[in-house]
């Protein structure tokens with residue numbers, strides 16, 4: 001059931017709220033063709049923010065969005081980029097194909113038809129091309145498009161390029177970025193340690209983008225929006241906000257479920273929110289259980305103690321509780337960190353998926 005509180009899909013314009021300051025900041029960067037590195041913890045709303053920005057300004061700019069989460073090879077990156085450029089051309093299909101065919105040296109563009117929606121579109125045929133050819137065609141086209149209208153290229157899950165070891169995508173991007181005028185690059189990502197090293201001193205992308213850390217939504221924005229759809233008090237919105245550790249996705253999940261139930265609810269109070277959270281955790285139980293079962297014994301101990309004790313983790317008494325030594329605790333935490341089940345901020349470890357953390361607190 002669709003509600004005004006999407007939590008699995010990008011919130012469309014009518015269900016998007018808050019973020020006025022961030023939108024203004026991004027607009028001022030793209031106006032001056034500056035590049036941005038937009039980062040935050042997972043599930044805070046980066047992709048949603050950029051998609052909504054693009055919807056607001058796509059009359060004035062050519063906007064290109066690619067999500068590289070699934071890339072395995074450098075060619076995958078090149079194909080996504082080329083297709084992102086192709087899809088950015090809206091309007092009449094015939095003239096889009098004609099224009100892109102002139103812009104690309106090697107790539108063919110063909111019409112597509114989606115039988116479900118009945119919509120026509122276009123796509124780039126990229127099969128026989130090498131990475132270098134894909135990049136050359138992409139940037140050739142980008143530079144030409146940028147002569148017509150300023151271009152914004154957003155690359156989501158950018159940290160994934162660090163997984164491609166045989167090609168230095170960052171160095172190649174730098175080269176093209178320095179040639180280009182009238183193009184803003186927005187790099188989005190959540191793995192802070194990888195992003196930091198990609199943009200660190202002496203790395204190819206050093207000083208190539210202004211960092212922008214996306215903070216949680218403002219409590220007032222959530223309240224002002226949710227009271228339009230629910231008979232909810234500010235105190236309860238604040239309760240949900242804190243319970244979710246300000247994670248946008250979990251906040252949305254709870255509000256979504258309240259909305260679904262709203263006709264059967266007498267009063268939205270803390271008790272109800274607790275019950276709703278419980279049903280959310282039950283629905284995720286199988287998933288979290290199977291993740292947890294894959295941990296080694298010491299990783300299980302470390303994860304459990306982290307969920308329960310947070311920063312007191314290394315106290316003698318707590319280590320004894322699970323009979324784990326300090327070095328084993330440290331190495332298990334490092335392993336969980338490498339696999340991204342846990343994260344670190346200012347030297348303190350935490351579980352970034354708030355629902356997983358709450359599940360662990362309750363069930364372990």
Ligand SMILES: Nc1ncnc2c1ncn2[C@@H]1O[C@H](COP(=O)(O)OP(=O)(O)OP(=O)(O)O)[C@@H](O)[C@H]1O
Pocket residue numbers: 006007008009010011015016017018019040041042043044045046047048049189190217248249252
């Ligand atoms: N400003 C907003 N208004 C309404 N809903 C939002 C807003 N920001 C995020 N959401 C919702 O929260 C969920 C998570 O947001 P999103 O996927 O954009 O986060 P993300 O930071 O890109 O996460 P990830 O790091 O996992 O990619 C989405 O379902 C989205 O619809």
Ligand SMILES: [Mg+2]
Pocket residue numbers: 046047048156
């Ligand atoms: Mg995202």
